[in-house]
Amino acid sequence: MKTDRSSYFLIIDLEATCSDDGIIPRHEMEIIEIGAVMLNRATWEIDSEFQQFIQPVINPQLTAFCTELTSIYQKDVELAPTFPSAMSYFQEWLESFPKYVFCSWGEYDKKQFIQDCKHHNILYPFGSEHRNIKKEFSKYLGVSKGFGMAQALQQLGLELKGTHHRGIDDARNIAAIFRHMNTKNPS
Template sequence: MLQNYRYFLIVDLEATCCDDSSIAKNDNEIIEIGAVMVDSETMCIIDEFNAFIKPTKHPLLTDFCTELTSITQNDVNKAAEYPAVSKQLSIWLNNYDNYVFCSWGNYDRNHIASESLRHHVPNPISMPHVNLKKAFAKMQKVKKMGMKLALDLCNIKLRGTHHRGIDDARNIVKLMPYIIGDLKA
């Protein structure tokens, strides 16, 4: 399926979170969209989109969330709310055709869809979706695993900060040859 596309849109989201029950699981709000557009022939990143988002349901980040993501209260306070960032993402995506939406698992696809519904705005990514976690596991004949563990398995050093959307999206690109190519972990 991936061979049919000119570009791979790799997206990684970060969301509000806690280590207690102060935020219900279905109340998590997107606080960062990290996206890279990858040329399917060269596997090179040709463009990036990165934006913080100001949460509205739970506007104060927990200490746990900041420690996990390195996203600060100041980062989200200065950011636009989801509808504006979603529109910016749509405008950016209009520069590309024939791409497939890829993410490490289904969480990112599902969360963009639910956040768009909650805010009564169109889903900015209407293209087909590929679960790269599942594709990696199938291609490498291993159990599904997190992105960091997959990088470790392939002896690839994680660059940037884990649990930062843009850094995780960039790191997922490094796994693409193990998903659609001949490389074995």
């Protein structure tokens, strides 16, 4: 049986503008980092990665809370392209992978993409299929409890690699969880 090596899981983790005091309401949050990996369905290895900072336009000044949480600094976003240009780079990268399914930890990333695409009048690029790995992880364990990504790694005995709440590092860690779920039996 021939394996279709052109099929991937596109695992995305976004970071967005945020505050802990309500100055930035949910509907004004903007993506400031796209972290994405292409996880090969046949080998369960990451074949390619994409990382891009994005300059926010609604709330261009990052809050101290946001910088502390994400380790993304003002200079990172000031030198970055705005969302429309960043999406152009992202879509160019995506074109190398004709068959993929958009996956993320929970629904947040999908909703944030939809919100930012609408705000910038850009077509949402992923179609309707979305895999919620957070939900699938709970089913994998046979529990109803939802886990944060770091808790899920701990539950599986996997090390959190990189910086938590950095898009590219979290995308890699989510891929490690998804790989484990699909190649190991639950204990």
